[in-house]
Amino acid sequence: MFDLISLSGQIKKRIAEERPRLYRMAYAWCCDPSLADDLAQEAISKGLQKAGQLREAERLQSWLYAILHNCWRSHLRRQRPDQPLNEEAFPCDDTPETINQRQQVVDRVRAAIKTLPLGQREVITLVDLNGFAYAEVARILDIPIGTVMSRLSRARQALLVALADVQQQPETSTRASLRRVK
């Protein structure tokens, strides 16, 4: 009994600790800090309510991000109740102009990610930001693993093109040898 209580407590602690990364993921998907904060909050809240249902603690992260994804999809359905969700043409209200106070490269990359179709954006952020395995991403998004891989490949191809001038290797003279910092 004590073990069960302890395990449940640890799971709940881990859920609460995951909040900054849930917020980051939600922001990468929706491009809106307010909405991202709300989505992360809702995912945390639902996760805490359902913590007792989680039988495999090692799957906590993918389980939690699946909850976040459900919250996000529910939001999209509420926003457009009469239209089927078109993943390939999901528009984003935020534009590079609205965030021009941020650093140029970050803006460029975020803008490029925003232009990705929603399905590709979800896959590349789950893989690159949180390091989820392809199989975990497939479980979170409830899609085949082959779809994960093809979306990831297409997303990276698109980013390679969109960020071609950001992709330049650093000057050779500054990178030719190892250096010590501090």
Next chain:
Amino acid sequence: MNAGFRDDPRLHAYIDNELDVDDRAELLEAMYEDANLRNQVCELRRVKDLVQQAYFVPPPAPQASASGRGFGQRRSLAACCTVLALMLLSFAGGWLVHSREDASLTDHLAALGAIQIDTGDALPGEPPRVLLHVATDNPLKFAGTLQQASYLLNKGGNQGIEVEVVANAGGLKLLEANDNSNYAARIRAMMRKYPNLHFVACGITMHNLEAAGVPVDLIRHVRVAPSAVEEVVRRLRQGWMYVNI
């Protein structure tokens, strides 16, 4: 540069740590021989880095009181108190990655999926040299990396083992000199304890962060290599074992 190569799912799987040991060894051998292939991997790795860096410091969430729409209305003091109480009452979690205390060093490295390229000039009885690679900011991977490094150094201390931890992309957070980071304090302590432990940061990730205006203050004595991929290949050439955490 052959753009078609970038589409090879093996390259994506490599940078995402999705290849099995045999396939990874095969690709690393190919990279060992083919500079163009290394560049392709570097290019994809840079895209992955850029995605991570774009959200390294996401914009702060607005204050709860300023959010008057959507899910914000669902927040309640009770929910916040519940979270706080759970955090206060819960037990400190241990590392989820447990070392295999009963395994020999060789068995342990094999279980980790260590790869070593036969360069033909390795001498028998040479001390083991292990490169641990971490590329995401997943706390479980950070904990696992440091735990594995400690385990290897304790286990192989009598054999003169050398361990190097290479971090790129989100993994660079592991090497940040953050006063509030338990990892930074632990790394400093490990550096003092083990002279044969080295930490290396990826120069490409550093460059991208600097270009993005994100200052990175590395822990003192962390080395910066031109790129994580180059460091991996260089160490493989020198006969090191490679473990992707």
